Amino acid sequence: MVFEWTAPARIVFGRGAAADIGRRAAEIGRRVLFIRTGALPATGGTVEAARSALAAEGLEFLEAEVRGEPEVEAVDALTARVRPFEPEVILGLGGGSAIDTAKAVAGLLAGGGEVLDYLEVIGRGRPFSRPGVPVIAVPTTAGTGAEATRNAVLASRALGVKASLRGPALVPRLALVDPALTDTLPPAVTASTGLDALAQCLESYLALNARPWTDALALEGLNRAARSLVPAFRDGSVLEARDDMAVAALLSGICLANAGLGAVHGLAAALGGKFPIPHGVACGRVLPGVLSENIRAMIAGGAGRTVPAKCLRLAEVFLPARRGSEKTRMAALGDRLSAFVEELELPRLSAFGVTEADLPVLAEAAGRSSSIRQNPVALDEKTLIGILRAAL
Incomplete structure (x- = not known):
């Protein structure tokens, strides 16, 4: 190693x-x-x-x-x-x-x-x-x-x-x-920046370059963000939630610096380069779709044994009630993250002027980004367009 x-x-x-x-x-x-x-x-x-x-x-x-x-x-x-x-x-x-x-x-x-x-x-x-x-x-x-x-x-x-x-x-x-x-961040900024931290921890955890020490920090950040982002969004005076999110953000930075990111940040970079969309909003809107597509490819055999096992660990963070088979719990992660994002009232991509006609150019730009190289599975341009379309 x-x-x-x-x-x-x-x-x-x-x-x-x-x-x-x-x-x-x-x-x-x-x-x-x-x-x-x-x-x-x-x-x-x-x-x-x-x-x-x-x-x-x-x-x-x-x-x-x-x-x-x-x-x-x-x-x-x-x-x-x-x-x-x-x-x-x-x-x-x-x-x-x-x-x-x-x-x-x-x-x-x-x-x-x-x-x-x-x-x-x-x-x-x-x-x-x-x-x-x-x-x-x-x-x-x-x-x-x-x-x-x-x-x-x-x-x-x-x-x-x-x-x-x-x-x-x-x-x-x-x-x-x-x-x-x-402590005085408005709810919309709390939501968008917090989703960036969550996405960075999640992508670093699944990245091809992940290591046991980045995994440990990423999981700690994910646990804190999963329990505290929505409370901090709803009531910024909850200091424990604010503290949790500050820790999660710090850990997300350490993790991405050492493990890399993935398709979420590849797509967010493409969106942010062409439209006036806050980075965290872009990340939050494409995160559920990217995770769902990654998991679909993993279930179909597009990744080694380590990454699907990590997805089961993610299910313990976001879906603590163990119901159904391993594949069922993995497949449910995308839906759970989608519901999580909806709780934070993020605007959709169309609110910033993104249209169906823009999607091929955005997908092509995402495919050239440095972030997407560490995605655990290869996602083709058609798949990236589908993820963007679902976020319009």
């Missing part, structure tokens, strides 16, 4: 952990590039607390705001703007968009060049040859797990696709996870 383990050099988790942002940054450097999400108010609350913490340590900092999902051109422009500042540490505060932007800028500042020099699928795919500027990742959503991954997902609107920068240079130096920062 050959494997490589990727995770932040340090993880600090707990309510109140974000109060130490200034001290943690000062341990690394004196000039801080502070990249924050535009979804948070620029004054007051979390952003103002971060500014005060940096100032209290006497740190020099430059702020940059990220609105929406990061795009290739915007990351190149931001990197050029902040290069003269020569940051010694980059603080990424927000959801996956802000943290992925922080990681991308960290890699580009150290490695030079532009995004397309390093971007997978549509770029030149060069590896980063130098360690990136140290990143402190502070998530304010519970979903992407970007605080623990070695990639940064960027969109190219010109080409209508999402792709990743990837490599050890992008792994955060510190993941500072404070579940209290997620």
Whole structure:
């Protein structure tokens, strides 16, 4: 067996952990590039607390705001703007968009060049040859797990696709996870980001590159998401549910960094590249169909013995009452996940302008994605189109 383990050099988790942002940054450097999400108010609350913490340590900092999902051109422009500042540490505060932007800028500042020099699928795919500027990742959503991954997902609107920068240079130096920062997330964001975390744990668990240690973390994340995502969606003041989802998101990031993903994220990347659809909504809407098709292929003999056994373990998570044969319980998983998604009131793909005419192009793009390579069974274009059609 050959494997490589990727995770932040340090993880600090707990309510109140974000109060130490200034001290943690000062341990690394004196000039801080502070990249924050535009979804948070620029004054007051979390952003103002971060500014005060940096100032209290006497740190020099430059702020940059990220609105929406990061795009290739915007990351190149931001990197050029902040290069003269020569940051010694980059603080990424927000959801996956802000943290992925922080990681991308960290890699580009150290490695030079532009995004397309390093971007997978549509770029030149060069590896980063130098360690990136140290990143402190502070998530304010519970979903992407970007605080623990070695990639940064960027969109190219010109080409209508999402792709990743990837490599050890992008792994955060510190993941500072404070579940209290997620307490005020609105229900729709709680649902979409939480489904991303759930999908990442599930896909990592079934991925071709899964290992026993990623399986253990993925199952822990799945158990927490299965019991707590709906309660957190219904009542954001349930702190135990918020804490569970923050753990699930962190574990999902560690798992995807080490095991990979699958067709759910391949389809979500294609959808997000062409339509203004939140990543977690895309994942949630195609997840039941992908799982059903994977299981159908497994039952027909398209996978080894390990993966179907894992599906039975998933049935214990989502269908705790053991009824029917093993095949019956496996086949019921897709329906159970579909009902789970409906409880979270996600909009369907058609709400974002996706039509039947778009499906072949989307399926073809998904088939070229890096994520789909780790799917436990091969899904052809016709099958991918069927999954998308069911989510319209």
